Amino acid sequence: MVDAVVWDIGYLVSAALFILGIKKLSSPKTAPQGNRLGAYGMLLAVLVTMAKMNSDGIIGLELIVGGLAVGTIIGVWMATRVEMTGMPELVALFNGFGGGASALVGLSEVLKRIQESDIPAPGVELYATWIAIGLSGLVGWLTLTGSLMAMGKLKGGFYIPLTKKDDRGRRKWVNFPTWGPPWLNFVKGALLAGSFALIWLTIQEPENTDYIYGLAGVSGLLGILFVLPIGGADMPVVVSLLNSMSGIAAAFTGFVIGNNVLIIAGSMVGAAGLILTFIMCKAMNRTLTAVLFKSFGGGGKETVTRTKVGSDPEEVAMVCDGITKCVIIPGYGMAVSQAQHAVKEFADLLEAQDVEVSYGIHPVAGRMPGHMNVLLAEANVPYEQLIEMDEINSELPECDVALVIGANDTVNPVARSGEGPLGGMPIIDADKARVVVIIKRSLSVGYAGVDNDLFYENKTMMLFGDGKKMMNELNAAFKDL
Amino acid sequence: MSLTLATLVASITVFILAIFLGFELISKVPPTLHTPLMSGANAISGITIVGALFLSNTEFLDWNPGLAAWLAFAALVMATINVVGGFMVTNRMLEMIAGKKNRKGGD
Numbered sequence: 001m002v003d004a005v006v007w008d009i010g011y012l013v014s015a016a017l018f019i020l021g022i023k024k025l026s027s028p029k030t031a032p033q034g035n036r037l038g039a040y041g042m043l044l045a046v047l048v049t050m051a052k053m054n055s056d057g058i059i060g061l062e063l064i065v066g067g068l069a070v071g072t073i074i075g076v077w078m079a080t081r082v083e084m085t086g087m088p089e090l091v092a093l094f095n096g097f098g099g100g101a102s103a104l105v106g107l108s109e110v111l112k113r114i115q116e117s118d119i120p121a122p123g124v125e126l127y128a129t130w131i132a133i134g135l136s137g138l139v140g141w142l143t144l145t146g147s148l149m150a151m152g153k154l155k156g157g158f159y160i161p162l163t164k165k166d167d168r169g170r171r172k173w174v175n176f177p178t179w180g181p182p183w184l185n186f187v188k189g190a191l192l193a194g195s196f197a198l199i200w201l202t203i204q205e206p207e208n209t210d211y212i213y214g215l216a217g218v219s220g221l222l223g224i225l226f227v228l229p230i231g232g233a234d235m236p237v238v239v240s241l242l243n244s245m246s247g248i249a250a251a252f253t254g255f256v257i258g259n260n261v262l263i264i265a266g267s268m269v270g271a272a273g274l275i276l277t278f279i280m281c282k283a284m285n286r287t288l289t290a291v292l293f294k295s296f297g298g299g300g301k302e303t304v305t306r307t308k309v310g311s312d313p314e315e316v317a318m319v320c321d322g323i324t325k326c327v328i329i330p331g332y333g334m335a336v337s338q339a340q341h342a343v344k345e346f347a348d349l350l351e352a353q354d355v356e357v358s359y360g361i362h363p364v365a366g367r368m369p370g371h372m373n374v375l376l377a378e379a380n381v382p383y384e385q386l387i388e389m390d391e392i393n394s395e396l397p398e399c400d401v402a403l404v405i406g407a408n409d410t411v412n413p414v415a416r417s418g419e420g421p422l423g424g425m426p427i428i429d430a431d432k433a434r435v436v437v438i439i440k441r442s443l444s445v446g447y448a449g450v451d452n453d454l455f456y457e458n459k460t461m462m463l464f465g466d467g468k469k470m471m472n473e474l475n476a477a478f479k480d481l
Numbered sequence: 482m483s484l485t486l487a488t489l490v491a492s493i494t495v496f497i498l499a500i501f502l503g504f505e506l507i508s509k510v511p512p513t514l515h516t517p518l519m520s521g522a523n524a525i526s527g528i529t530i531v532g533a534l535f536l537s538n539t540e541f542l543d544w545n546p547g548l549a550a551w552l553a554f555a556a557l558v559m560a561t562i563n564v565v566g567g568f569m570v571t572n573r574m575l576e577m578i579a580g581k582k583n584r585k586g587g588d
Contacts (some may be wrong), residue, residue, distance in 0.1 A: 014484040018525050020504065025518045026510045039568040042528065049534045057530025062541035064534060071561020078562070078567035087574070091520045094567050097559040099528045104556035105532040111549035116573055125484040169503050191495065243519050247526040251499075255492060257532045258484065263492060264499045265528040272522050276515060363512050370515030377513075377577045466566045 001054045010048035011261035018265045022272055023466030028383065034446045045261055052252045084378035088239065088368035092151040095242045099143025100250035103216070106136040106256050110212050119206045127203060132255035134199030137212065137329065140249040145223030147242050149466055152176040153232055154367050176455040178231020185293050191222040196292045230291065233447035234407045237291045243271025276369055283363035285425035304443050304451055311461040314439050317477035319461065323400035327392060328351055329360045329370050329428050331465050333406015333440065340379040342471035343405060349478050358385045360392035360428045393429045402433035408446030413453055421448040436460045439470045517574045524567025530560035
């Protein structure tokens with residue numbers, strides 16, 4: 001038998017690779033390398049584990065090889081098949097799998113120990129291991145069900161299977177529910193308290209599996225209720241928080257099996273995810289507690305009373321002719337209508353006329369941190385043209401045309417007044433441009449439920465309609481000039 | 482595997498220090514990288530695959546290795562999807578964002 005120190009050194013190298021990987025992932029130039037370092041770290045950790053098991057004696061390879069093979073096939077299939085528009089859902093799903101795996105490891109460990117009558121006598125080992133199993137279960141199950149809910153919300157809804165197809169061959173579509181009366185917070189609090197009580201009970205009666213299954217049920221339900229009241233536009237916060245929690249679950253699993261690499265990697269991911277969560281909250285000017293526990297945008301929506309005459313693509317094309325600087329401000333609507341390629345075509349048309357084109361990206365535009373950047377990168381928009389909010393705001397006063405596509409709250413000037421639901425939220429100053437073109441289905445209010453004065457300004461031209469359709473018409477009109 | 486108070490405290494020390502390290506590692510991330518950072522970090526949280534591997538090392542008699550083993554198998558499948566899919570998808574995004582000119586040669 002090889003000295004255990006050898007394995008620990010292997011895991012240490014693997015942890016170091018994870019640290020370097022995460023560090024490098026936060027800068028554009030080194031990010032691809034960072035991802036590769038992370039992957040090498042993971043490969044090393046798996047190899048060390050296999051070698052350690054080989055040295056300690058392999059009892060059966062069937063499940064190991066089978067599990068790795070099935071997981072690899074599904075993982076590769078999902079990763080190569082997904083389109084960039086489906087990325088938020090996929091990231092949410094992977095988050096859930098990470099959390100679920102940690103919870104399952106904890107559960108499997110308990111059952112195995114009960115099966116082998118390997119339950120420690122009351123003392124440090126029992127308390128520490130069982131608390132860790134309980135916590136990895138609580139956080140893991142919660143992450144799994146919460147992520148599945150978040151995935152549903154990111155998709156917006158789902159087709160009911162087995163219902164009658166309509167003339168376009170589609171089944172009945174149901175919007176994913178967002179529901180959360182204030183008393184739901186007490187239910188969530190009770191469930192959380194119940195989870196801790198169940199963890200305490202598992203320590204009192206370690207052989208009793210009822211408690212550990214009960215914990216799985218209660219924390220799974222908690223995950224569902226936790227995400228249920230949170231609306232679509234708050235998803236960037238929720239997805240990054242769930243990302244953080246999948247790391248924490250892995251760290252607790254590290255305590256369960258007594259392995260430092262899990263503790264290091266897990267808690268580091270947990271902390272990094274939390275930072276991203278706070279970046280998202282800051283960009284929306286909301287506190288984390290407000291996002292999680294206060295229903296937002298649901299009640300008290302302003303009704304739109306004013307009207308605005310829509311423009312047609314030909315008019316807009318004429319305005320865009322002969323300008324020198326154009327800023328495109330995308331929002332979730334661009335993702336929904338998948339207009340990114342048409343937007344890029346428009347930018348190409350302008351650039352052919354020596355117009356300076358850049359994109360103003362609000363940090364919470366879309367449904368996932370960085371959503372717009374990924375979509376535009378898919379359409380081959382050069383990285384240098386994607387400009388952060390603060391930087392683009394200094395350029396907008398010199399901008400001839402600001403083209404807002406599918407965004408609303410992130411360009412609402414009312415935010416600067418510091419009042420109402422949007423008060424104080426940092427926005428992109430689209431209203432500073434000489435002409436503002438807004439592509440949107442209607443004048444309806446955005447997620448925050450606040451009417452947008454920008455729509456009614458004289459310099460604003462509204463193109464009412466589906467983002468992709470209007471962009472294509474605009475491109476056609478521009479070519480015809 | 483016997484756990485003493487000393488090893489527990491050592492593990493908790495590692496846990497706390499790694500949390501601080503995580504906070505320090507990422508101070509300012511450009512928004513372009515928010516999605517890849519999240520999905521890359523998520524792939525790393527699939528490290529729980531190590532635990533799933535250890536627990537999957539069991540006897541496999543007539544497709545009946547017991548519930549604990551099947552749960553470990555399910556954990557292994559999920560963790561592997563998380564790891565393999567996570568790193569691949571992150572790589573795809575980064576190649577798209579960085580483009581060919583920024584791609585670094587040599588790992």
